[in-house]
Amino acid sequence: MKKKEEEKSYALYFFIAVLFLIITSIWLIWWETKTLRPWKNYQKKYHKLAVVQLEKELEQSNAEFSSDRTQKEYNDLKSALAKAKVEFESSAVQTEYKKAGKELGNVSAELKTVRHNFQKLRSRYLKAEYDYIKHSNAKDKLTLDELNKEIAQFDKRITQLESKKKTHKTKLSKMTTPVDELTRKINGFTSDTDNLKKQIASFSNQKVEIKQIHIPDLDRTDRCTSCHIGIDQSRKVSSIEPFTTHPGREIFLRDHEISQFGCTPCHRGQGRATSSVMKGHGDVKYWDYPMLRGDPVQASCILCHEKVKGLRGAETVSFGIGTLERKGCYGCHKIAGYENMPKIGPVLSGIGTKVNYTWEVNWLKDPKSVFPTARMPKFGFSDEEAKAIADYLFKLNVDDRVDTPAKEPDWDLVDKGKGIFRQSRCSICHPAQNKGGAFKNIYAPDLTKVGSKVRIEWLKKWLKKPQEYFPKTRMPRFRFTDEEIDALSEYIMSEFVDWDIEDQKLKEKEPIGEQHMELGARLIEKYGCFGCHDIKGMEKAVRIGPYLKKKDVVNKIGAEISSIGSKPFERFDMGKVADKVKDRESYLKTKLESPRVFRDDLLMPDFGFNEKEIDGLSTMLLGFTAEEVPLRYKVLDIPSGYKPTGDFAKIEKDIKCLTCHTINGVGGGFAPDLTFEGSKVKIEWLRDFLKNPDIIRPMLKQMPMFKLGGEIGMIRGYLSEDEVNIIINYIRTVLVANDIPDDFEMNKRLTDVNAEEGKALFRKKGCLACHQIGKDGGAVGPNLSSVGSRLRPGYLYMHVKDPQKMVPGAVEPRYNMNEEEVLKITRYLVKLQKEKS
Amino acid sequence: MRIFSSRILIVVILLVCAVIFSGCSSSETDELSSEQPIHQFSVKEGKRLFQKLCLPCHGESGKGDGIYWASALDLTPTDLTQFTPTESDRIFKTIKYGSEAQGKSNLCPPWKNNHSDEEIGYIVSFVETLK
Numbered sequence: 001m002k003k004k005e006e007e008k009s010y011a012l013y014f015f016i017a018v019l020f021l022i023i024t025s026i027w028l029i030w031w032e033t034k035t036l037r038p039w040k041n042y043q044k045k046y047h048k049l050a051v052v053q054l055e056k057e058l059e060q061s062n063a064e065f066s067s068d069r070t071q072k073e074y075n076d077l078k079s080a081l082a083k084a085k086v087e088f089e090s091s092a093v094q095t096e097y098k099k100a101g102k103e104l105g106n107v108s109a110e111l112k113t114v115r116h117n118f119q120k121l122r123s124r125y126l127k128a129e130y131d132y133i134k135h136s137n138a139k140d141k142l143t144l145d146e147l148n149k150e151i152a153q154f155d156k157r158i159t160q161l162e163s164k165k166k167t168h169k170t171k172l173s174k175m176t177t178p179v180d181e182l183t184r185k186i187n188g189f190t191s192d193t194d195n196l197k198k199q200i201a202s203f204s205n206q207k208v209e210i211k212q213i214h215i216p217d218l219d220r221t222d223r224c225t226s227c228h229i230g231i232d233q234s235r236k237v238s239s240i241e242p243f244t245t246h247p248g249r250e251i252f253l254r255d256h257e258i259s260q261f262g263c264t265p266c267h268r269g270q271g272r273a274t275s276s277v278m279k280g281h282g283d284v285k286y287w288d289y290p291m292l293r294g295d296p297v298q299a300s301c302i303l304c305h306e307k308v309k310g311l312r313g314a315e316t317v318s319f320g321i322g323t324l325e326r327k328g329c330y331g332c333h334k335i336a337g338y339e340n341m342p343k344i345g346p347v348l349s350g351i352g353t354k355v356n357y358t359w360e361v362n363w364l365k366d367p368k369s370v371f372p373t374a375r376m377p378k379f380g381f382s383d384e385e386a387k388a389i390a391d392y393l394f395k396l397n398v399d400d401r402v403d404t405p406a407k408e409p410d411w412d413l414v415d416k417g418k419g420i421f422r423q424s425r426c427s428i429c430h431p432a433q434n435k436g437g438a439f440k441n442i443y444a445p446d447l448t449k450v451g452s453k454v455r456i457e458w459l460k461k462w463l464k465k466p467q468e469y470f471p472k473t474r475m476p477r478f479r480f481t482d483e484e485i486d487a488l489s490e491y492i493m494s495e496f497v498d499w500d501i502e503d504q505k506l507k508e509k510e511p512i513g514e515q516h517m518e519l520g521a522r523l524i525e526k527y528g529c530f531g532c533h534d535i536k537g538m539e540k541a542v543r544i545g546p547y548l549k550k551k552d553v554v555n556k557i558g559a560e561i562s563s564i565g566s567k568p569f570e571r572f573d574m575g576k577v578a579d580k581v582k583d584r585e586s587y588l589k590t591k592l593e594s595p596r597v598f599r600d601d602l603l604m605p606d607f608g609f610n611e612k613e614i615d616g617l618s619t620m621l622l623g624f625t626a627e628e629v630p631l632r633y634k635v636l637d638i639p640s641g642y643k644p645t646g647d648f649a650k651i652e653k654d655i656k657c658l659t660c661h662t663i664n665g666v667g668g669g670f671a672p673d674l675t676f677e678g679s680k681v682k683i684e685w686l687r688d689f690l691k692n693p694d695i696i697r698p699m700l701k702q703m704p705m706f707k708l709g710g711e712i713g714m715i716r717g718y719l720s721e722d723e724v725n726i727i728i729n730y731i732r733t734v735l736v737a738n739d740i741p742d743d744f745e746m747n748k749r750l751t752d753v754n755a756e757e758g759k760a761l762f763r764k765k766g767c768l769a770c771h772q773i774g775k776d777g778g779a780v781g782p783n784l785s786s787v788g789s790r791l792r793p794g795y796l797y798m799h800v801k802d803p804q805k806m807v808p809g810a811v812e813p814r815y816n817m818n819e820e821e822v823l824k825i826t827r828y829l830v831k832l833q834k835e836k837s
Numbered sequence: 838m839r840i841f842s843s844r845i846l847i848v849v850i851l852l853v854c855a856v857i858f859s860g861c862s863s864s865e866t867d868e869l870s871s872e873q874p875i876h877q878f879s880v881k882e883g884k885r886l887f888q889k890l891c892l893p894c895h896g897e898s899g900k901g902d903g904i905y906w907a908s909a910l911d912l913t914p915t916d917l918t919q920f921t922p923t924e925s926d927r928i929f930k931t932i933k934y935g936s937e938a939q940g941k942s943n944l945c946p947p948w949k950n951n952h953s954d955e956e957i958g959y960i961v962s963f964v965e966t967l968k
Contacts (some may be wrong), residue, residue, distance in 0.1 A: 038929070247878035250955045294877060598941055765934070766943035769894070769906070780893040780905040793859075804951070813935075815944040 038277045039226040042242055043208045046229045049237040050203045053661050058196040065189060074189050079183040082755075088179055097175050104168040111161045118154045125151065211273065213262045217630050220263040222271035224280065232258045235268040251313040265629075266300040268292050288568050295615065296585060299565065299623030307637035317623060319336075320616030326443060327375065327607060330547030331531030335624070342472055345376065345532035350469065352398035354458045358505045359403075359449075360390045370609055371446035373431060377605035379527055385519070388771070389513050389529075392520025396536050401512055403505040408517040409494035418489025420484055428660075429475075432496060439670045442474055442659065449498035452505075459489045465795075474668075475657035527603055544603065549624035564588075566625035641666040648730035651723055662734065676738040676806060679797045682730055690724055737806070746793035750827050758828030761821055770812075772833065781812065786834035798824045868872045883963030886956060890948065891917075899967040912942050916966045925961050 034040070064070060087093065125147045132140040140563070165236045211225040225231060226537040228242040236245045246253055264271040269282035278284060281291040292299060298317035301308050308314040308321060328344030328512055329335065351360065359370075364386040364753035367374035383390065394401060421427075426437030429444035437444065463485045466475045480488065495756045525827070528544035529535060547568075550562045565584075572587050575598035590597060593613045595604035610616065642664035652658060660669035661674045681689075741749075762768075770780035777783075787796070798805060803812035817825075859920075883885065893905035899917035906914050920928060931939050933954070937948030 065921035249881060250953060251882075313882075380847050764943060766937070766946055769946065810847070811893075813948050814950040815947075816950050 018403075019607075022625075023389045025229040030362065034052075038276060039210070039274055040208050041224075042227040043206075043229055046237065046243050047203050047206050047208075049243055050230070051200055053235065054196055054203065055201045061192045061196065064264050065193065065593075070189070074186070076288060077182055077186050077189075081179065081186060084178040084182055089174065097172065098678050099345075100168055100171050104165065104172065107161060107165045107168060111165060112155065112630050114157055114161060118151075119156065121147065121150060121154060127737060141147075155638070158335045176385065190238070195796060199456060202330045208546050208678055210573075213259060215262050215265075217259070218262070218265055218633070220262045220264055220271055221266050224263040224267075224269070224271060225258070226274060227277075227280070228263075231263075248313060258812040266292075266297055268300070270769055286570075287565065290583060292658075296619050296622055298621050299621075302620065303622040303625070303627060304629055304633045305635045305637075307635075316616050317619045319612065319618075320620030322441075323609075323616050324620065326375075327549070329545075330530055330543075332528050332543050333548045333605075334543055335547075338550045342534050343534060346470055348529075348533040349392055349396055349536040352394040352396060352402075352454065354469075355453050356403045356505065357390060357394065357401040358453065359501055360393070360503075361386045363453075364389055371448055372433075373437070373446050375443050375530075379605040379609040379726075381523070381652040385523055387689045388519040389523050390520075391516040392524065393535070395512050395517065399512060401506060402509055405505055406451060406493070406497045409490055413487045413490040414494050415488070415491075416585075417487035418495070420480070420488045421491055424488075439660065439668070441668060441670060444475075447492065449496060451495065451497040452501040456489055456493050459492060461484050463488060474656060474659045476659060477654050481653070523827070526541055527605070548621065558575045563624050563626040565622045566627065573598060580760070583616060585622060588621050589614055618652050640666060642666040644730075646730065647726045647733070648734075651727060673807065674731070674735055676735060676737040676740065678732045678734070679740040680792060681790055682792055683732065685730065690727065740806075741794040741797065743792060743794065746797060746826075749797075749823060750793060750830065753823045753827040757829045758824035758826070761824050762828055765815060784829065784832060786832055788830045788832040789834040791829075793826060793830045797822060863913040879959045880966055881957035882956075883961070886960050887954070887963050891960070894945075898967060915945075917964050920964065920967075921933065922965055923963060928964055929957055929961050933959055 041260050050287060065074075091352050123699035125144075128140060128143045128147055131137070182476075210223055211229065213222045213225065214220070215222075230243055231246050232249075233245055234249070235798055237243055260269065263269070268289035270284070270287055271278055271288075273279035275280075283290050296317045296794075297315050298308075300312040301311065301317055302321075305311055305314070311318060313792075324330070324335075324338075328341075330338035330341050331344055339660060355363075355414070361383075363376075364369050364379070364381055365383070366378050367376040391401070416600040426432075426447075429437065429439050431437030432447035432448045432450075434448075458469075463478070463480060464482075465478060466473045524530070524535065524538070527542070528541070529541050530538040530541045530544075530786055547563070549565075567584075569584050569587070572581075572584070574581050574587070577590065577597055581590055591604075592607075592609050595606060596602040643649070643659075643666075657674075662666045662671075677686075768777040770778045772779060772783045773785050791799075795806070799807075800817070803810045803814055861944070887899075891899075892903055894901075894903040894914040895917055896902035896904075896914075901914040901916040917928075917957060927939065931945060933947060933949045934943035935943065937943040
């Protein structure tokens with residue numbers, strides 16, 4: 001039978017509904033307080049770990065304290081303290097102590113009154129002085145004199161009182177010293193333990209709360225330390241994230257205190273998010289700055305540091321910037337800061353007279369197949385396209401496709417040329433046949449196939465005056481004679497021949513028709529060859545690549561963000577590999593590795609970057625953001641603006657000292673820094689060295705022979721005696737350091753120093769492991785056999801004292817020797833003179 | 838009958854809650870232990886320092902086959918690949934105070950004034966990886 005409506009019971013439904021409500025409420029509270037606050041657990045766990053770690057340390061320190069020896073010492077001190085206390089509290093001492101205390105009080109009170117009166121007197125004096133200056137009255141003068149006398153009296157009184165106060169004080173402290181001293185010592189035994197106990201107690205009832213770093217200047221609010229709670233602590237309680245400490249604390253955190261810099265300015269991520277690990281790290285869709293980990297964090301260095309070269313911890317990004325400069329990315333791309341850089345490639349306007357046609361075609365097709373260190377990227381031209389471009393370029397000065405085949409050389413000349421090639425140390429910069437090229441910072445073409453590349457007439461002209469063909473070249477003019485040039489070019493043309501290219505060479509001239517001109521011009525324009533090369537008729541053409549970094553972008557209203565490091569990931573054109581590329585970093589890496597993988601019609605050529613270069617460049621590009629930081633965070637790079645002056649400048653322009661050497665931060669950084677050369681070396685040695693550079697550095701780092709000085713005068717182009725004098729004079733007057741003691745000063749200090757003791761000390765310190773003297777010793781540092789003839793005593797002294805002071809990167813241990821030891825070793829080194837032959 | 842079923846319901850609901858709650862807490866502990874320690878930085882920085890300071894004598898691979906050591910002296914550089922992790926403390930002290938302080942020759946210099954303990958620690962972490 002059916003029940004009436006009012007008789008039905010809904011209790012069960014209500015009960016279920018109520019239960020549901022209760023459960024949902026409990027779940028909500030749980031979700032709100034636990035699930036959305038994962039940092040709570042992390043903090044609790046950290047506190048536990050910290051307590052465990054501290055307890056371990058406490059146990060250790062307790063064990064140390066309870067060891068027999070410590071206990072004996074401790075008890076001895078305790079009994080001594082008790083004795084001292086008894087002595088101090090004896091009635092005789094106490095009366096004296098109280099008496100001295102009372103006297104001290106009296107003296108102090110008197111001193112206070114006297115000082116107060118002295119202040120008043122001073123005011124009167126100032127008034128009198130003012131009157132006298134204003135009116136020049138004899139009466140005022142009299143008052144002044146009187147006041148002066150009075151001041152002298154006061155002075156005397158104050159000194160008297162002060163000395164009295166001092167005696168009383170010493171007397172008092174003498175009585176209390178033994179007790180104080182012993183108490184301090186005893187506390188020293190337990191202070192560690194007490195400290196640890198205090199810390200344990202504080203960790204045990206530490207509050208669990210959100211930690212936040214707010215930096216208004218950078219518009220950042222970072223709550224990262226809510227989970228990474230021990231990140232800036234020196235005590236490591238665990239090596240597991242998020243409890244561990246920051247790796248490389250000394251490098252990264254010393255100058256970037258977390259309270260001043262926060263976390264996200266360097267690491268990016270979503271600093272405000274606290275509800276999950278993923279959100280906090282910014283690994284969520286549409287968050288433009290996902291967290292950077294490991295090396296890519298260095299992208300953020302360039303936000304503030306204008307110069308990262310040599311900056312510790314920024315090696316990857318610094319290598320990236322070096323790669324950018326070496327490969328000349330700014331030829332095609334606009335990059336803030338690189339707008340006015342000179343074009344990186346050679347001038348192409350005279351190419352028809354410089355190289356062989358077949359070589360040029362091969363080169364255009366794939367430069368790296370000609371030599372692996374080629375700087376020019378591979379554009380992937382077809383045979384036809386390469387020929388069209390070569391035709392266009394040749395047509396600028398010649399009418400025919402020309403090749404000059406290798407011919408039987410004059411072997412006598414070749415022999416002579418080989419000697420000159422070695423003497424001139426060409427292989428320091430130019431690699432050839434897998435040897436040489438030690439100077440990595442500058443690009444010098446590989447010479448392995450150069451005999452099949454260039455024409456001998458051009459080579460001769462080049463060797464004679466490199467700047468005439470390419471004014472911005474960094475190659476020095478070696479001042480060869482015509483005969484030497486003949487020999488050298490004969491050697492180069494015969495030694496460095498590639499027979500594969502020789503086989504392909506044209507047998508005879510082929511006239512260049514008009515049919516290729518249009519295609520050639522179109523290709524050059526399309527691929528923007530003029531970005532790196534000067535080409536006649538295309539001087540005004542603009543860069544073809546997109547912006548990589550735009551500086552004033554934030555000031556423009558509604559400006560597109562065209563700095564690549566802050567370009568939203570959604571706006572990258574992923575094309576064919578959309579399913580493989582998942583974030584900005586992997587996009588950049590893919591682009592650098594194979595630039596045209598995204599679409600077929602892309603223009604960027606293949607540079608063949610290696611892994612290290614890709615890492616460096618992608619890190620750098622991540623750092624090219626539109627973000628601006630306040631000036632006070634910036635570390636500006638103010639160049640020294642050094643330029644050689646006077647007659648020396650003319651010589652430098654010709655032989656290019658600064659291609660290898662550095663002066664005041666300007667130059668190649670390959671050969672020794674010459675900034676303080678004048679205070680460093682002796683003139684006689686310098687003169688000999690310029691004439692005939694001998695070995696101080698290991699092979700392949702030696703200085704080329706420039707044929708300076710010598711028997712021949714200016715007419716043949718060699719440096720005259722005068723020019724050597726100009727160089728020496730410049731070095732001696734301009735390139736000096738004032739803090740290096742001069743010869744006179746050093747001779748005075750060294751007169752009574754025993755060189756034999758210095759020798760013994762030199763051997764004792766193990767210097768021979770790296771430096772060679774005579775037949776003994778290693779080859780890490782310079783050979784010191786005749787260092788006394790080379791270096792000034794003042795420089796030697798400074799160097800022994802602190803090797804990194806003059807040469808900051810010197811790989812030499814600093815021994816922190818005392819003055820006497822430094823002088824002894826200096827004396828020994830000064831005595832190491834070159835034997836007169 | 839009604840009372841009985843609601844009792845069952847309460848029990849069931851409590852059980853469900855217990856399962857959910859215990860699931861939450863266990864998943865969190867899993868998350869904690871699954872995160873890996875970071876050694877990368879110290880080894881990399883150590884390698885950089887090693888190449889600057891140690892490579893001339895001990896060689897790229899640490900086998901004691903560097904080319905710049907004093908060949909005229911009788912002693913050869915130590916083969917660093919022979920060290921076991923238990924000797925880390927000794928390597929640390931050798932780098933810091935020099936080999937002489939370890940009762941050996943004076944040819945491996947002390948770096949304590951040039952480099953901090955932290956930096957020497959990096960070198961040790963790198964040497965530990967040599968094999």
